Amino acid sequence: MTDFSHSTQLQQWIYTPQLLQLSRKKANRLARQYLCSEPAPNQPVFDFARGFNKTDEGLENGPAENRTGDPFLTPEEEGRLVDFYAAKLPSLIGPLAQLPKLRREVKVSATAALLFRRFYLSNSVMIFDPKAIMVASAFLATKVEDAMSPVRVLTGTLLTYDFIILASVLSVFSMTIKHSNILSCPDSLTFTNRFNILKKGPNS
């Protein structure tokens, strides 16, 4: 078991309130710039929030409107949405989960909420659907905390028996598409190059 004093959580993921604000502002600005530029096939994933400590950065707001003239969300408005979805996590997974199949120890929902918040320190709800990221962080948290749950269960609302069979058949189908897709997609391969989990473990 890793010691907290050597963990990345202490060294990289603890901020002052001011830094939190600046990090979110930067994420918002980068998202605005991306949405104003020509549409790219893959959305950029940022991770600058890890160890973020630049107090002199992020003073300007970036463009105010997108190409069709609709205003962008402000960092405060984004924060509102992130808070809302983070607060929904305990009802998705953890001891208070609505689905009995997803009842887990409390540390699972805690981890999910923390991972979710860390992600939105450097990324924006305008680029990544907070609901999908919320479920993905719940899925990831079950794996991190060694309380694995099938991804199929996480997709669902309450299903009747017949629907469960139908859903599982459908999910196997969509899973195969998904896997072939991931493997064949060269853009996704750049992600796999970045899967240096062993090097960048909690000890680093």
Added chain:
Amino acid sequence: MNAPVSISEILTSELALLPGINFDLMCFHSYKAVLAFTEDLRTFLKTEKGRVLATFPGDDRAVIGQDLKAMHDVARQLIDDVLVSDVPLLYSPGQIGLAALMVANEQVQLEGAISINLLGYVQHRFDQGNKESAEIQSKLPEIFVVVKGLKDGLNGCGNHNVDMGALKAVHKKLKRCRAWGVSEKKTKKKRKGDDGIGETVEPDLKKVKSEQE
């Protein structure tokens, strides 16, 4: 959850999530800290030094473990609010745990239960002159206020005092400037045509691609 998230969405989101958090997966939480501090208090309050820290209303007896249960339970409930808020990004789990115990102590004290001088506990329990001990002593009052503010919906706690009206407005605004979901052009076309259809399902681009292959 009124609209479930599909498996493909979860898996693609997970691929974005992992680099977005820089593959730092390990998280520490305050629940363990609360339990550990309560356990330690139980033994420490029986010692000579610790005895003076705990006071009972109109009663003079030694502390037993059961006395601390109420405080521990309230503190755990407070941590439930902490974990969905910004607080884990601001302070370490140990500091939060201690602050939650202080808030809980204040609360159960009002109900006539045991009252413990937790600041005194920190001063007696940990080495004076230790850098971390000095840090936590200076920070505790601040974290105490932060944790106390959570039940009013401060510091990003979405469990209380959520302004649903404002949230809906944000959501509406988001629909017009987001990169995911129904694209801007489509919503505009829809609006000109039939309003009754409502939200269309986002065409899964990758799926279409693979079908073409």
